[in-house]
Amino acid sequence: MKYLILVGDGMGDYPISELDGKTVLEAARTPAMDELCRKGEFFLTNTVPEGFPPGSDVANMTLMGYDPARFYTGRAPLEAASMGIKLAEDEIVFRCNLVTLDLVNDQVTMRDFSAGHISNEEARELIASLEAVCSGDRFHFKPGISYRHLLVFKGKHPGFITVPPHDYIEKDVTEYWQRYLDSPGWSELVTRCGDILKNHPVNLERIKQGKNPATHIWLWGEGKMIDAPPLTERFCISGSMISAVDLLKGLGVIGDLDVINVPGATGYIDTNYEGKAEAATQSLKEQDFVFVHLEAPDEAGHQGSLSAKIQAIEDFDARIVSPITNELRSRKEDFRVIVTMDHFTPLSLRTHVSDPVPTLLYDSREKEAGSGKTFCEKNCLAHDAEKNNSINDGYTLINKLLEQN
Numbered sequence: 001m002k003y004l005i006l007v008g009d010g011m012g013d014y015p016i017s018e019l020d021g022k023t024v025l026e027a028a029r030t031p032a033m034d035e036l037c038r039k040g041e042f043f044l045t046n047t048v049p050e051g052f053p054p055g056s057d058v059a060n061m062t063l064m065g066y067d068p069a070r071f072y073t074g075r076a077p078l079e080a081a082s083m084g085i086k087l088a089e090d091e092i093v094f095r096c097n098l099v100t101l102d103l104v105n106d107q108v109t110m111r112d113f114s115a116g117h118i119s120n121e122e123a124r125e126l127i128a129s130l131e132a133v134c135s136g137d138r139f140h141f142k143p144g145i146s147y148r149h150l151l152v153f154k155g156k157h158p159g160f161i162t163v164p165p166h167d168y169i170e171k172d173v174t175e176y177w178q179r180y181l182d183s184p185g186w187s188e189l190v191t192r193c194g195d196i197l198k199n200h201p202v203n204l205e206r207i208k209q210g211k212n213p214a215t216h217i218w219l220w221g222e223g224k225m226i227d228a229p230p231l232t233e234r235f236c237i238s239g240s241m242i243s244a245v246d247l248l249k250g251l252g253v254i255g256d257l258d259v260i261n262v263p264g265a266t267g268y269i270d271t272n273y274e275g276k277a278e279a280a281t282q283s284l285k286e287q288d289f290v291f292v293h294l295e296a297p298d299e300a301g302h303q304g305s306l307s308a309k310i311q312a313i314e315d316f317d318a319r320i321v322s323p324i325t326n327e328l329r330s331r332k333e334d335f336r337v338i339v340t341m342d343h344f345t346p347l348s349l350r351t352h353v354s355d356p357v358p359t360l361l362y363d364s365r366e367k368e369a370g371s372g373k374t375f376c377e378k379n380c381l382a383h384d385a386e387k388n389n390s391i392n393d394g395y396t397l398i399n400k401l402l403e404q405n
């Protein structure tokens, strides 16, 4: 038996007038997910426990079978695990976004939390320059993917409360920016970084090309080293993690899964779908379990782009879900697969919400009657009202998949 979790990050949404009241998932062409859903179980999963923010860190941790209430220490420690960074007792790691801020008359606006989805190559140059000039005994920059980097800090937490920049797209963030400026040591750091970035050749070239420059760093998602038991031991399985982003790769490292780096996996709608599907089916030749994560629907949600979100969901269906399940069928391999999302990223809000997520669980042995429903939010809510079968402690979903209690 093979076990799979296929996640379209941020896929959930609300009804949209341009789609005649349908959600994106409902309007998108998703024959593969619809078929699995019709023939499988269909239920809501609560991925964000009460009191937690609806971040991809919390929600994916839940999907990986870790109770955030026990194991969550922040987003950045998960990404640090992916990058092989070991944190000392007295160190805290922050997510360090490269962002585009507009500073006009003492007002700070978050123009772009991703600095125009800056490329890995450009970002690496910028982060190297920041490390060369702005690091020291207490601060070190670690390069990640696109706009997503880390800052390792030695010392006590500065005391300011940080916020995710993608929650404030095109909004006034003066109050939050001021928090860094009011903290000794941190004010110098963010200001100095801004000075370096301002005249950096990478940014000057981006401006020339009409792209958003990375004007500043934005620190958030901080935490201390995480300590959680490996999934492989807990469930006596072998498995792989396939994702473009360090957050999921870090969860893979913590779970003791093989983390597969797929060339051309960008964390965006131009990702290497075929490469990810191929990596999943290859890994399942030897292993029991695979977790495949696609970031693109979430990024489209943050951008507020209906066309990109439809495209991302249709590509998830046609280029991830369909080829993987077809290949397992052609190998005559029994499998159980969950298809779901970590959270909703509604286009109308351009950020995450913590609604329970539609989840399908298909078992290729098809012993039970299926839900008979196609895969979308409304059908799941209606089905749940009828069956009352939602999973409140989302971290137990993996037990259900693996048929272990």
Ligand SMILES: O=C(O)[C@@H](CO)OP(=O)(O)O
Pocket: 009, 055, 056, 057, 148, 166, 298, 299, 302
């Ligand atoms: O990586 C990030 O900074 C965020 C925003 O894209 O990702 P997610 O929305 O999945 O938390």
